[in-house]
Amino acid sequence: MSIKIDARGLACPKPVINTKKELDNIEEGIVVTTVDNETAKENILKLAKSLNCEARIVDEKENLISIEIKKGNNVVVQKEESELEYTCVFISSDKMGLGNDELGQVLIKGFIYTLTESKPYPKHILLVNGGVKLSAENEATIENLKILEDAGVEILSCGTCLDYYNLKEKLQVGSVTNMYTIVETLKNASNTISI
Structure with missing residues (x-):
């Protein structure tokens, strides 16, 4: 399963939030987020690291950067006891x-x-x-x-x-x-x- 997110032109923190929502919706699979600036790229990579997911840059040219995040059994799940x-x-x-x-x-x-x-x-x-x-x-x-x-x-x-x-x-x-x-x-x- 591969989910693609187009986060070009989105202000911080929307690229990270949109990526996290998609990761939360799957147990395992791949989410590829495309961003158009270095800050968004770094924030997506930090998110992946915080969730213990594998992440890599799959495409980077001009102002477009695609980051692939692989989610599997290695993901740290945060428990929410209360809203x-x-x-x-x-x-x-x-x-x-x-x-x-x-x-x-x-x-x-x-x-x-x-x-x-x-x-x-x-x-x-x-x-x-x-x-x-x-x-x-x-x-x-x-x-x-x-x-x-x-x-x-x-x-x-x-x-x-x-x-x-x-x-x-x-x-x-x-x-x-x-x-x-x-x-x-x-x-x-x-x-x-x-x-």
């Missing part, structure tokens, strides 16, 4: 990282999307300061936050922050929270990821 893990994702900006704001917005969009594709999901997502814009203004992140909310993730946006940015009436996903709940949620989480 939710007592992890809290704390997001304080509508951008990810420091530097270029436009790049930061692309990165945060990619981060939220990747959360929808990576289980177990966190139990909570806390949005504070500029992070509340992700649940009220940013259509791309709102769509993915709704996917997480539908799966049981509690999306909490700081009420003071929503008021400050005049966004309380525009909240489209999750609920309004307060500082006490934010502190308690952070204290009770077994793991916190801060963005």
Whole structure:
């Protein structure tokens, strides 16, 4: 069995996620992913290594790179005991990282999307300061936050922050929270990821 994935032109992390989905759907076989940049190639090779799969470049010319991943009995299967893990994702900006704001917005969009594709999901997502814009203004992140909310993730946006940015009436996903709940949620989480 051989599955072909055309991941040309797809932004990170979609080439990896699309490849992992196909690998998850088969017990054994070959998945060939075609990408058009070096970063995507390296990310696909890292995915294969993390899954203990054989991977090799089968074609590389100009801007097209095809990577063959062979899945068999050697694959490490991750057990998922629960759809939710007592992890809290704390997001304080509508951008990810420091530097270029436009790049930061692309990165945060990619981060939220990747959360929808990576289980177990966190139990909570806390949005504070500029992070509340992700649940009220940013259509791309709102769509993915709704996917997480539908799966049981509690999306909490700081009420003071929503008021400050005049966004309380525009909240489209999750609920309004307060500082006490934010502190308690952070204290009770077994793991916190801060963005």
